[in-house]
Amino acid sequence: MLSAHDITLKLSGRDVLSQVSIAAPPGQMLAIMGPNGAGKSTLLKVLSGDFASVNDQVALNGQRLSHWRDGALAQFRAVMPQSVQLNFAFTVEEVIEAGIRHPMSLQARQVHIGRMLEMFDVGHLRQRNYLTLSGGEQQRVQLARVLAQLEAMPASAPRYLLLDECTSSLDLSHQHQVFSVLKAWVSTDQSGVIVVLHDLNLAAQYADSLLLMDQGQVVKQGSVHDVLQAQVLSDVYRYPVQVIEHPAGWPLVIAGVSASSVCP
Amino acid sequence: MQRLMSSPQLATGLLLLALVLAFSASLTQGAVSLSVWQVYGTLSGLLDDAYAQLVIIDIRLPRVVLGAIVGAGLAIAGAAMQGLFRNPLADPGLVGVSSGAALAAVMVIVLGGSWLKQWTAFWGYFALPVAAFAGGLLVTAVIYKVSTRNGRTDVALMLLAGIAINAITGAATGIMTYFATDEELRTLTFWSMGSLASASWVDVAIAGFPILCACGLLPLFARPLNAFLMGESVTRHSGFDVRRMKRLVISLTALAVGAAVAVSGVIGFVGLVAPHLVRLLVGPDHRWVLPLSAMMGAFLVVVSDIFARLLISPAELPIGLVMAAIGGPFFLWLLLQQRARVGF
Numbered sequence: 273m274l275s276a277h278d279i280t281l282k283l284s285g286r287d288v289l290s291q292v293s294i295a296a297p298p299g300q301m302l303a304i305m306g307p308n309g310a311g312k313s314t315l316l317k318v319l320s321g322d323f324a325s326v327n328d329q330v331a332l333n334g335q336r337l338s339h340w341r342d343g344a345l346a347q348f349r350a351v352m353p354q355s356v357q358l359n360f361a362f363t364v365e366e367v368i369e370a371g372i373r374h375p376m377s378l379q380a381r382q383v384h385i386g387r388m389l390e391m392f393d394v395g396h397l398r399q400r401n402y403l404t405l406s407g408g409e410q411q412r413v414q415l416a417r418v419l420a421q422l423e424a425m426p427a428s429a430p431r432y433l434l435l436d437e438c439t440s441s442l443d444l445s446h447q448h449q450v451f452s453v454l455k456a457w458v459s460t461d462q463s464g465v466i467v468v469l470h471d472l473n474l475a476a477q478y479a480d481s482l483l484l485m486d487q488g489q490v491v492k493q494g495s496v497h498d499v500l501q502a503q504v505l506s507d508v509y510r511y512p513v514q515v516i517e518h519p520a521g522w523p524l525v526i527a528g529v530s531a532s533s534v535c536p
Numbered sequence: 537m538q539r540l541m542s543s544p545q546l547a548t549g550l551l552l553l554a555l556v557l558a559f560s561a562s563l564t565q566g567a568v569s570l571s572v573w574q575v576y577g578t579l580s581g582l583l584d585d586a587y588a589q590l591v592i593i594d595i596r597l598p599r600v601v602l603g604a605i606v607g608a609g610l611a612i613a614g615a616a617m618q619g620l621f622r623n624p625l626a627d628p629g630l631v632g633v634s635s636g637a638a639l640a641a642v643m644v645i646v647l648g649g650s651w652l653k654q655w656t657a658f659w660g661y662f663a664l665p666v667a668a669f670a671g672g673l674l675v676t677a678v679i680y681k682v683s684t685r686n687g688r689t690d691v692a693l694m695l696l697a698g699i700a701i702n703a704i705t706g707a708a709t710g711i712m713t714y715f716a717t718d719e720e721l722r723t724l725t726f727w728s729m730g731s732l733a734s735a736s737w738v739d740v741a742i743a744g745f746p747i748l749c750a751c752g753l754l755p756l757f758a759r760p761l762n763a764f765l766m767g768e769s770v771t772r773h774s775g776f777d778v779r780r781m782k783r784l785v786i787s788l789t790a791l792a793v794g795a796a797v798a799v800s801g802v803i804g805f806v807g808l809v810a811p812h813l814v815r816l817l818v819g820p821d822h823r824w825v826l827p828l829s830a831m832m833g834a835f836l837v838v839v840s841d842i843f844a845r846l847l848i849s850p851a852e853l854p855i856g857l858v859m860a861a862i863g864g865p866f867f868l869w870l871l872l873q874q875r876a877r878v879g880f
Contacts, residue, residue, distance in 0.1 A: 320769075320773060322769060342772060342775050342776065342777050342778075343775045343776075343777070344775075345775065346773065346774055346775025347775070349773075350773060350774075351769070351770075351773040353767070353769060353770065356766050356767060356770060357622075357766070357767060358765055358766050359622060359623060359624065359765070360622075360624070360765050360815070360820035361815075361819060361820060362762075362765070362819070362820055362821070363819065366762070366819070366820075366821055367766070369762075370759070370762040370763045370765070370766065370774075371763060371766075371770070371774045372774070373759070373763075373774055373775040373776060374775075421774055421775075
């Protein structure tokens, strides 16, 4: 379990988060959603331990973050930030390797890196200069890097991936490919994934539970069907939204049409 | 992948070979020309030539060894600093670390008999190198503090802070010249332009220990520095102790630069050009960049010193001038080449 309890955070005089609590159980994918500036990324940073002042209120597998050592923590949670700035011409392989602290034999590392790259369909880019890749390719390489960090050694307890808009530059098929991979990892590994996501329909299809935020507060938390309600979404996004049933059985959110105008 | 050497091992071998050739050239060439046999015969004890022994053991060898040590120290400090600032422009000379160290050294020279009497009395022979180290450390800390916000280094701020610090130290050094005697003035010029002319085995001992420490310890941080190129939080999330790494890398960098400046004055460009050349050869992986930069820096300084001694022989130029005269245009040429590449 990765959880944060009653987090209130002020940054430069402004309340960025107020009384936010979140719990991500193992074996589930949790999506954090909400309009720009709602505090989604900040909440993800709180969960990854970036704000030392609240580390006492965040717990990973039953132990407060303030009691974890950096090295041990890295075995149980990995973080993919919204953007990674790199000025130096690393190869894709070197990018993955740079994030792995755990010592491995040369051969094991080669195999490990290859496996992770293949998982996100970037195996063919292994020797390429990272800086010459497209935004979407860079994003898939970063996904491979954070998963490679966790998978570098066998797990003794649930592990957590924290991903901030990890598919924002991906094309349609790769978006679904990435989420399928993550979903499979969550269920086979009994690990947790927490994603900050803008695409409501991706969340509807893949997430096990949702957390909807607005202005630094939690508006609604629960299952996909509980949270994706036309009225709630229209209020939070200040934009008309209609929710219908997708033929495959999950809610389908259609924006730009108010619920009243379309109802038959 | 645009890298000149597909194998870092090959690059290491070639650099070692180049270093041996540069050593040999430096030991044979000079106001008096010696043969390769005279040099290696004397060094190995096979040749008993009192004159060659005097020239080699007492004059040229300490100078070449000192040049190599200073070059290695400046280059590895440059490489580490560029990793820490996540920017290939961070050079100890450019951001003012060298001039901070030089100012401290100059203060000890000029004020050692008056205001700083207690300092020189306490540290004795080490008053100057310790002061140079402290000056370098102080400037590094100031630059890092000024140019880093929210864990991100602002390059423009870093370079501007460097310009400010170079101006401040330049002014302070200028003021020192008014208090200096003629003899002290000559020493001051030496500091500001850099020279290996007065190299002795004592200098080798003074600079050797701290720089060998830096060359031995900095590569231990190669992996966190690699992660650091992707940002401070990425490094921490990958499990590295970022605060410890930053503290130690900053101290070791200042130690190497301070020691180099203490014995040879300000020699610019080595810290910038050497790591850059190494990255062209083998890419930006610090596990190779740090040790190879040290070798490349040693090579560059030894070769420049040969030119410094030969160009207007029997007089000689300050090596700092030679390095800037060769390094400047060369770096411009590199930048022109760079435009076609992506990343450093």
